[in-house]
Amino acid sequence: MAHGTLPLAYTFHFYLFGFIAIISALLFVTRKSPVAAVLWLVNTMFSLAALYVLLDAQFIGAIQVLVYAGAIMVVFLFVIMLLNLGHGVGGDIRTAGWKIVAGAVGIAILAEIFAVTKAKTAITLTLPAGFAATQIQQTGAIAPIAAPLFNEYLLAFEVTSILLLAAVVGAVVLGKQRTDVEGQNVA
Amino acid sequence: MLPEALFFSAVLFAIGVFGVLIRRNAIIVFMCVELMLNAVNLSFVAFAQAYGIAGQVFVFFVMTVAAAEAAVGLAIIIALFRHRQTVDLTNINLLKG
Numbered sequence: 675m676a677h678g679t680l681p682l683a684y685t686f687h688f689y690l691f692g693f694i695a696i697i698s699a700l701l702f703v704t705r706k707s708p709v710a711a712v713l714w715l716v717n718t719m720f721s722l723a724a725l726y727v728l729l730d731a732q733f734i735g736a737i738q739v740l741v742y743a744g745a746i747m748v749v750f751l752f753v754i755m756l757l758n759l760g761h762g763v764g765g766d767i768r769t770a771g772w773k774i775v776a777g778a779v780g781i782a783i784l785a786e787i788f789a790v791t792k793a794k795t796a797i798t799l800t801l802p803a804g805f806a807a808t809q810i811q812q813t814g815a816i817a818p819i820a821a822p823l824f825n826e827y828l829l830a831f832e833v834t835s836i837l838l839l840a841a842v843v844g845a846v847v848l849g850k851q852r853t854d855v856e857g858q859n860v861a
Numbered sequence: 862m863l864p865e866a867l868f869f870s871a872v873l874f875a876i877g878v879f880g881v882l883i884r885r886n887a888i889i890v891f892m893c894v895e896l897m898l899n900a901v902n903l904s905f906v907a908f909a910q911a912y913g914i915a916g917q918v919f920v921f922f923v924m925t926v927a928a929a930e931a932a933v934g935l936a937i938i939i940a941l942f943r944h945r946q947t948v949d950l951t952n953i954n955l956l957k958g
Contacts, residue, residue, distance in 0.1 A: 680862070688862055692869040699873055699896060703880035708888055715892055718873070722899055729866060731906045734920050738902075741924055746895065746931045753935045754888060757942050766886040766949065776882030780875040787871035791864065799912055806910050819917045827918050834925045841929030848936035851943075 688728050695721035706767075709760045712750050719743040730806035732815040866907030873900035887938050887948040891931075898927050 695718045702714035719742045726735035754760055767773075809818050823831055877900060880893035902920045909916030942948055 685862075688865060692865065695869060696872050696876070699876045702896070703876055703884065703889075703893065708886060711889055711892065715896060718896065719899060722903055725866065725869070725903060726906050729862065729906045729910045731909065731917050731920075734902075734906055734917050737921070737924060741928060742895075742899070746928055749931055749935060750888065750892060753939060757888075757939065757948065759886070759888065759948065766884055766889065768883050768885055773883055776879045779882060780879040783878055784871055784875040787867075787874065791867045791871070801911060801913060806914075809914075818914050819921070822914055822918050823921065826915075827922075830922060834922060837929050838925065841932045845932040845936040848933065848940050 684728065688725065691721045691724040691728070694718075695725070704767075707760065708754045709751065712747055712754065716743050716747045719747065730810060732810070733819055863907050863911050866903055870900045870903040870907070873897075873903065885950045887941070887950055887953070888935075890950065891934050891938070895927060895931070898923055 698714045698717040698721065702711050702718060705711040705714060719738060723735040723738040723743070726732075726738055768776075806818075874897050877893045877897035880896065881890050884890050884893065902923055905916040905920045905923070907916075909920075938948055941953065945952060947953075
């Protein structure tokens with residue numbers, strides 16, 4: 675979407691999905707039932723996917739839906755189901771003192787981030803208006819992200835596979851029932 | 862839309878921090894961390910639109926790390942539950958001085 679000439683519908687949808695994301699996130703942290711919390715977080719992630727598409731990141735938006743909302747959150751739901759935590763009896767929200775501390779820390783971090791976003795960056799660094807949109811029209815949505823990923827960032831991409839291997843091995847080792855020599859469960 | 866995206870990102874990150882501090886359920890706390898990662902991803906995508914595609918490549922890596930982290934973290938929570946029969950963080954205070 676080109677800068678400067680933003681249609682009203684674009685701005686409207688941007689704010690709409692942004693506020694849906696924020697309201698869902700607020701509902702997510704205040705729900706007593708873990709299952710309801712997960713579903714509100716999934717809603718936040720869908721709204722973020724919509725924001726990514728509006729920000730000319732269609733591939734990232736698709737990955738957000740597939741990996742985050744689709745895979746990671748389903749794993750969370752599975753764990754809640756396996757541990758039978760879905761009832762949310764009494765809730766797990768800390769006492770009033772913690773709420774005040776948490777509110778103060780949240781506001782402090784918000785103020786810090788706003789202060790940082792007020793900082794001006796050099797105009798020479800910014801791309802011309804609508805650069806990303808024209809690039810996507812010329813080469814498709816995936817080529818602009820694939821080219822740097824497999825050139826400048828190839829080493830990081832390969833290291834990622836080692837990270838995933840370590841994560842898989844770690845998850846299996848941690849999740850395995852440990853038994854002693856007589857076959858009794860230990861941990 | 863860079864200022865607006867950064868505004869939404871900042872608010873989502875603050876909500877994530879707030880959630881980490883007020884909840885006692887380990888799984889919810891873990892999901893709040895995921896929310897913070899998502900908030901940062903939104904900043905990266907917004908900056909990628911204004912300053913170049915590298916931000917989107919970084920979002921890709923953040924998502925990979927988040928997936929690995931979710932696998933290991935949830936395995937730790939399951940091991941903890943097996944050991945203690947609870948995921949309430951106030952009961953997990955072995956390192957508390």
